[in-house]
Amino acid sequence: MPNPTRIEINCETGVESIIELTDAEVAELAYQAELAAEKKAEEDAKAEADAAAKAALLDRLGITADEAKLLLA
Amino acid sequence: MANTFELIASSTVGAGGASSIDFTSIPSTYTDLAIYLSARQSRSEVVSNTRIEFNGSSANLSCRYLQGTGSAAVSSSSASYLFAASPANTATANTFGNSYIYIPNYAGSTNKSVSWDAVTETNATGAEAYLVAGLWSNTAAITSIKLSSLSSDNFMQYSTAYLYGVKNA
Numbered sequence: 001m002p003n004p005t006r007i008e009i010n011c012e013t014g015v016e017s018i019i020e021l022t023d024a025e026v027a028e029l030a031y032q033a034e035l036a037a038e039k040k041a042e043e044d045a046k047a048e049a050d051a052a053a054k055a056a057l058l059d060r061l062g063i064t065a066d067e068a069k070l071l072l073a
Numbered sequence: 074m075a076n077t078f079e080l081i082a083s084s085t086v087g088a089g090g091a092s093s094i095d096f097t098s099i100p101s102t103y104t105d106l107a108i109y110l111s112a113r114q115s116r117s118e119v120v121s122n123t124r125i126e127f128n129g130s131s132a133n134l135s136c137r138y139l140q141g142t143g144s145a146a147v148s149s150s151s152a153s154y155l156f157a158a159s160p161a162n163t164a165t166a167n168t169f170g171n172s173y174i175y176i177p178n179y180a181g182s183t184n185k186s187v188s189w190d191a192v193t194e195t196n197a198t199g200a201e202a203y204l205v206a207g208l209w210s211n212t213a214a215i216t217s218i219k220l221s222s223l224s225s226d227n228f229m230q231y232s233t234a235y236l237y238g239v240k241n242a
Contacts, residue, residue: 004092004227009082011236012098016084021092029092032131033225036124039153040223047149 004029077240078107084234090115090227094234097217101180103238110172110220110234112159115227119199121161122223124154125174125207127185127215136187136207143200156223157191157203164195169232180214 003021010017021029058065081103084094099106114121126134137150138157160170172191179185187207193200209215220234 005089006093006095006221007084007086007091008095008097009084009236010098011082011096011100014082018087018091029225033223036154036223036225040122040151043151043153044149047147 078237079103079240081106081236081238083236086228086230086232088230090229091232092225092227093219093221094228094232095217095219096234096236099179099216099218099236100238101214101216103180103240104178105239106176106179106215106218107237107239108172108174108176108218108220108234109237110159110174110232111169112172112220112232112234113164113169113229114159114161114222114224115229116161116222116224117163118161119164119195119197120158120193120201121226122154122156123159123172123191124156124221124223125187125189126155126219126221127209127211128213128217129219130211133210134207135210136189136205138203138205141202143198154223155187155189155205155207155209157189157205158193158201159191159222160193160195160200161226162229164193164199165197168194168196170194176215182212182214184212185209185215 003026005018005020008017008019082096112123134155135152136155140147160168170193174189176187189205191203
């Protein structure tokens, strides 16, 4: 099975090339996919944790998000 | 207000798909760049993410985005990637998502800001909309742009990308 290809368009010459990835580039793609999935999961988890912490704080203070905005305005 | 859009280059993905669409040797003669992307990815999901990189570098990219999923609205950020959603291969067959990416002052010597709006398409739940404020913290002029899948999947056949130069913006 051939490796995936990428499209390269040289904007100066207008020449479009379809280039088969090397084995090393295929391995790098697989690594990048894993890395992206890990980082995205970390960032999503942090965003969820931050939102939960914010909600808990508002709850403890007994005010709504809109009321907190008013205080900070 | 922009008053001149010139098509610099475009590409349509062929039968085998493509892991990326790379615009190279971008001339520095415009004030801004605009990209229209119509894409569908090969990943076995309803939605996947398309990323952008500049000058062959995947470093110093970040973004903050608003994401609408049809059932929820999310505000989030990434300290590592600049991306937005595209439909993937379990979305309704033959549907493609649209993106509009705007890069002002791409040839200047300041960090590069990027705005990106994107919608996916499917006749079921799971379609998404993204509004993205992105940053490439690099002062080099942008001379090449790479569009690819964040999950390293392929752009499917008939995906298209159009790169425009904007003058007198």
